[in-house]
Amino acid sequence: MKTILKDSLYTQVRGKILRIRQLTELEKLFEIALLEGQSLDHEPGQFVLISIFGVGEAPFSVCSSPTKRDSFEITVRKVGRLTSALHLLEPGDEVGIRGPYGRGFPITLMVGNDILIVGGGLGIVPLRSLIHYIIDNRRNYGKVDILLGCRTPQNMLFGDEVEHWEERVDVDFSCTVDQADPEWTGNIGRITSLIPGINLDPHRTFATVVGPPVMYKFVIQELRKKQIPDRQILVSLERRMKCGLGRCGHCQIEHLYCCQDGPVFTYEQIKDIKEAI
Amino acid sequence: MKYLTLKKDRFNHFIGLVAKRHIIMAPVSKGYNNYVFQHVTSGDEIALKYIPTIIPPKKYFMPQFETLLEYDKTWGENMNAIVDYEGMVLFGVHTCDIEGIQEINIVFSDRPKDFNYLARRSKIIIMGLECNEYCDEFASCCMMHNYLPDGGYDLFFTDMGDYFYIHVNTQLGDEVVESLPVFEDATGKNYIELGNLRARKREIFKNEVGIEYQNIPELLERTKNSPVWEDLGRRCLACGNCTNVCPTCFCFNILDDVNLDLKTGKRTRMWDSCQNEAFAKVAGGENFRKERSARQRHRFFKKFKYTVDRFARFFCTGCGRCSRTCMAKINLKETLKQLKEETIQ
Numbered sequence: 055m056k057t058i059l060k061d062s063l064y065t066q067v068r069g070k071i072l073r074i075r076q077l078t079e080l081e082k083l084f085e086i087a088l089l090e091g092q093s094l095d096h097e098p099g100q101f102v103l104i105s106i107f108g109v110g111e112a113p114f115s116v117c118s119s120p121t122k123r124d125s126f127e128i129t130v131r132k133v134g135r136l137t138s139a140l141h142l143l144e145p146g147d148e149v150g151i152r153g154p155y156g157r158g159f160p161i162t163l164m165v166g167n168d169i170l171i172v173g174g175g176l177g178i179v180p181l182r183s184l185i186h187y188i189i190d191n192r193r194n195y196g197k198v199d200i201l202l203g204c205r206t207p208q209n210m211l212f213g214d215e216v217e218h219w220e221e222r223v224d225v226d227f228s229c230t231v232d233q234a235d236p237e238w239t240g241n242i243g244r245i246t247s248l249i250p251g252i253n254l255d256p257h258r259t260f261a262t263v264v265g266p267p268v269m270y271k272f273v274i275q276e277l278r279k280k281q282i283p284d285r286q287i288l289v290s291l292e293r294r295m296k297c298g299l300g301r302c303g304h305c306q307i308e309h310l311y312c313c314q315d316g317p318v319f320t321y322e323q324i325k326d327i328k329e330a331i
Numbered sequence: 332m333k334y335l336t337l338k339k340d341r342f343n344h345f346i347g348l349v350a351k352r353h354i355i356m357a358p359v360s361k362g363y364n365n366y367v368f369q370h371v372t373s374g375d376e377i378a379l380k381y382i383p384t385i386i387p388p389k390k391y392f393m394p395q396f397e398t399l400l401e402y403d404k405t406w407g408e409n410m411n412a413i414v415d416y417e418g419m420v421l422f423g424v425h426t427c428d429i430e431g432i433q434e435i436n437i438v439f440s441d442r443p444k445d446f447n448y449l450a451r452r453s454k455i456i457i458m459g460l461e462c463n464e465y466c467d468e469f470a471s472c473c474m475m476h477n478y479l480p481d482g483g484y485d486l487f488f489t490d491m492g493d494y495f496y497i498h499v500n501t502q503l504g505d506e507v508v509e510s511l512p513v514f515e516d517a518t519g520k521n522y523i524e525l526g527n528l529r530a531r532k533r534e535i536f537k538n539e540v541g542i543e544y545q546n547i548p549e550l551l552e553r554t555k556n557s558p559v560w561e562d563l564g565r566r567c568l569a570c571g572n573c574t575n576v577c578p579t580c581f582c583f584n585i586l587d588d589v590n591l592d593l594k595t596g597k598r599t600r601m602w603d604s605c606q607n608e609a610f611a612k613v614a615g616g617e618n619f620r621k622e623r624s625a626r627q628r629h630r631f632f633k634k635f636k637y638t639v640d641r642f643a644r645f646f647c648t649g650c651g652r653c654s655r656t657c658m659a660k661i662n663l664k665e666t667l668k669q670l671k672e673e674t675i676q
Contacts, residue, residue, distance in 0.1 A: 055416060062413075063444075065400075066408060105408070108587050108593065133615065150408045292617070293613060297583070301583070303581075
């Protein structure tokens with residue numbers, strides 16, 4: 055007996071692509087509005103499952119701030135089947151959306167504290183949502199430091215926004231590249247080299263770290279040297295969520311389901327978990 | 332509470348009567364000591380003595396392939412969420428598999444509730460069947476406290492030699508049997524005979540591993556870095572048989588099936604296995620459980636530790652299917668024994 059199921063957990067909401075921006079050779083930024091006009095209502099650090107029927111579904115961090123309510127943005131690096139199919143879409147095309155899912159950055163707990171944001175490579179994508187949110191609610195937070203690192207200046211995502219952050223008086227921004235080119239005038243070296251120079255009050259600081267797995271260990275070491283408490287170091291972990299509902303098992307990190315318990319964890323939660331990073 | 336008896340010579344008649352109103356799924360012999368749950372219409376087809384079926388009756392609650400959505404892309408990303416299910420009577424479910432069904436039940440009834448599962452479950456009537464002795468040497472149902480019935484069924488049958496003793500556990504179960512003219516009410520004598528049978532069973536069924544199950548989570552925690560896992564990793568073929576036959580494994584994948592018109596199709600939920608190499612792999616190529624030893628350890632922890640923390644229940648029923656099916660002869664009982672020995676040394 056086949057019947058329509060009203061309360062299915064897998065129901066897709068239709069979304070329309072408003073704008074597409076080529077960020078680098080491999081990454082595109084998609085601005086998407088839900089077709090019924092409702093807001094996605096996410097928190098910085100949460101993710102959505104984007105679907106193209108016939109190809110499949112995959113998780114993406116929302117990289118726009120919830121303060122922007124009419125549409126949301128995702129950044130997609132072309133690496134697999136679904137991301138390649140997404141790269142072929144044009145403004146006006148539709149995608150299916152489930153979510154938002156997971157636990158984002160604890161923006162309410164972070165109020166009144168200094169914020170240190172450390173992003174490596176694609177890690178800037180989920181952090182961008184947080185950065186925009188903090189800038190839009192700037193008065194609620196103390197000193198804000200943003201540190202970004204990437205392989206080469208060509209890999210730098212959101213270059214125009216980065217320039218904007220550099221100019222702002224209310225955030226301290228620095229970035230570094232592993233390999234420079236002749237036009238590069240900024241720092242060269244690992245992102246860890248930027249941390250010792252930061253002046254902060256550890257007990258009043260929340261540090262958020264997102265980047266490739268290899269980066270976490272070294273950045274967290276530096277942050278602990280600065281005596282930031284483990285529960286105030288936040289990381290966002292990448293896993294292949296298939297259901298987003300804490301069931302399918304693909305995103306499981308020992309007893310934690312990254313899609314529901316994360317993707318943002320405190321370092322305290324994961325420091326004894328071998329599989330985490 | 333209601334207790335009935337059914338004379339053995341009326342069993343075929345009983346199945347025939349139920350089959351008039353319900354689809355019956357029951358264990359059937361396939362030769363070479365292999366059994367499967369499948370559709371039956373007469374009592375002759377049913378294997379009343381059987382070792383755990385190749386695939387557990389989980390397949391009726393969480394089918395290997397299940398359509399979640401049907402889509403039509405002609406005018407945008409349109410879809411209908413659907414559930415495809417049929418009502419049935421599941422006859423002859425052993426206590427280990429009843430426990431397995433309850434585990435799956437907890438996972439999919441937990442919030443957010445899975446309505447595909449709940450719709451399907453509501454149409455399945457479970458008739459249990461007691462094991463009077465061990466099925467074979469792979470079982471560890473005594474260690475897992477599952478060799479005696481403990482709820483989870485609508486009716487429960489115990490083979491008493493020339494008759495069945497039947498426990499009517501639910502109203503739903505009563506509705507199936509009350510109109511059928513084949514039963515007699517159980518007498519005090521029947522009840523005493525059942526007591527004797529259970530007492531005999533307590534003599535036969537002994538803890539198969541020598542570990543109290545409440546101590547297994549701690550045992551695993553202490554042996555997380557044990558060479559036993561490396562040994563399993565060397566032997567494991569990563570075929571995924573152990574998880575496919577497990578009555579409590581519930582991990583899945585979601586894939587799309589496209590029709591020939593390239594516009595319509597369906598989204599399907601299908602069984603997946605944490606033993607597959609790509610299970611925990613992410614887009615950039617990073618694999619968080621690359622080693623087979625890590626994946627085998629994950630399986631054991633998921634049966635005896637993570638699920639205990641999350642659902643306050645062991646996700647091993649002691650049915651022995653994983654050990655019975657393993658081509659590399661990885662044996663759950665042996666592995667637990669080895670881990671235990673390691674903590675003694």
